[in-house]
Amino acid sequence: MVEMSRRAVILGTAALGAGGAGVTAAASGLNGSVEGQADVQAEQALIVDNVSVSDDGDASFTRVSDDNTEFQAAVELNNGDTVGFSAEITNNADDALDAQFAVDVPDTIDVTVRTASDDTTNFGNNSSESVDDIDDNVDDTDADDDAAVKTGEGTFVANLATGETVVNIDAELDDTASPGSYDIGVAINPLSTDN
DSSP states (O other), rough: OOOOOOHHHHHHHHHHHHHHHHHHHHHHTTOOOOOOOOOOOOOEEEEEEEEEESSSSEEEEEEEOOOSSEEEEEEETOOOOOEEEEEEEOOOSSOOOEEEEEEOOOTTTEEEETTTSSOSSSSSOOOSSGGGGGGTTSSTTOOOBBBBBEOOOOOEEEEOOSSEEEEEEEEETTTTTEEEEEEEEEEEEEEEEEO
């Protein structure tokens, strides 16, 4: 057994008490908070600037969404009519972007998506393409170099260079469809950079 003098016991007890008080003081000194505000800004990489329509239809109307990432068109079509949409899209990213075009159309309309460098710009007006070619990007083996690749039902992926690119979306009403007014919607989503 360790023998301690009365004095050693008193000093040891005082040291333990002081040590405990120091730990308590240190722990209470760590409490605090930070307050303030930080400005956060988000920039969209892809913006739809303008949409124009060239068509065989009788009437058309287009509108761009408030956040400039989607557009809609209402067109009046007869059997076999073809309508072309030219969307001016600005890529604000530092590099080229792959973008997904989600095209919402009725089942009776066939759709093709292309970049403007393709020779079928202004479909139906000075185009070398015939109506039978409208389905040429059903899969990536048949797609032209400038055509978007069809990745699913109504979805296409195309590469957009930095700056402004014109994307053409051509739609044809089937011969067996009923004539009338049709709504076409397109949402553009950036996927990745080419970097």
